Amino acid sequence: MSVARAAPPAPHPALAIEGVTCSFASAHEKGAVYTAVRDVHFTVGTGEFVSIVGPTGSGKSTILNVIAGLLAPSAGRAVVFGEDLHGINPHAGYMFQADALMPWKSALDNVAAGLEFRGVPRAEARERARPWLARVGLDRFGERFPHQLSGGMRKRVALAQTLIVDPKIILMDEPFSALDVQTRQLMENELLDLWSADRKSVVFITHDLEEAIALSDRVLVLSAGPGARLIGEYRIDIDRPRDVADIRMTPRFLDLHREIWSQLRDEVLKGYAQTKLQ
Structure with a gap:
């Protein structure tokens, strides 16, 4: 009689953000509390390239700093390869803007x-x-x-x-935003070539939706702040390898851009309105 064997446990994701909220003393009102992000959940698989987009003030860099271990969340936790993160993330490399x-x-x-x-x-x-x-x-x-x-x-x-x-996890905070368009596309292709060689996990912050789609396996969308939440998640089902200039003209790229922008546009307008009130 054969004995059924239990399936091996599923591997932990490279990163799990579980219910993360980050609040700070307000810079504009004494005694008030400003909440940058509220109850954010997502995972990043081993070797996965994930971009986060959202309007100005939506807490994108705040989330990246939590992953890096530079900022302790007010609530929730970051879990790295199955272990709670306390202090600096030893598995992460950080490329700043x-x-x-x-x-x-x-x-x-x-x-x-x-x-x-x-x-x-x-x-x-x-x-x-x-x-x-x-x-x-x-x-x-x-x-x-x-x-x-x-x-x-x-x-x-x-x-x-x-x-x-x-590093097993690469954190990138708008690293190419200051470059001209041509140099930026060269750097994006350079990054994809290096990434494809050993498939590190990447969390990439950008304001540029085209850049996010061109580079990523998944794109996450944050709402306008304060109290920004994760409101969208999109799988980028475009074959690799990719040339970031060429794929921008493909029908699937244009469909994805239209779909994601339809959700992101309203949040960008809300974020813009918030900055005018400050």
Whole structure:
């Protein structure tokens, strides 16, 4: 007689945000409390690329800071690979909107810095940084300083700086927003090429709905703040690999953009009205 075997337990997602609420003392009214996000739930699977869109003031960066462990939520929790997050997330690498390069260090030394902070000897860190500069197309620019690099080149250094420490989760807060359209599309394709090589989990914040659709497996939509909530979740069923410029003209891309924008538009208008009242 055969004995049925229990199915193996399902693997934990890379990230689970469970009922997260973040409240702060109001900057405009003494004694009042401002709630940035309220009761937010979502997961990010291992190797999944998820973008979060929403109007200005919807708490996108607040959520990213909770995932990074830079901000403790007022309620709810962040769970990383099945364990509650307390303090800095050791599995995450964070790429900021503004340049976070050290101006007194060369491109090579900026990329190596993360390894040095983790105790790797400087000479070894520099040697390990060289192939990363090559992967982002900057192998001939390692000794240049940030002020000697274009905006797109600085973003490539920052991307290599984030990836060299091999994070399992990559957090990106509007990393390409300051770039011109052509350079931005080049950087988006560069990111997809690097991501497809080892499929890290990515949480990507952007105001640009086209960028979110072009890059992502799923797009999450936040309502206008205060008290922003997750109000939409869309699976991006466009085949990979993708060229972010080419797919923008495909019928499925246009359908997805129309569908998501129909929900996001009202929230953007609400967010704009809120800023006029402040």
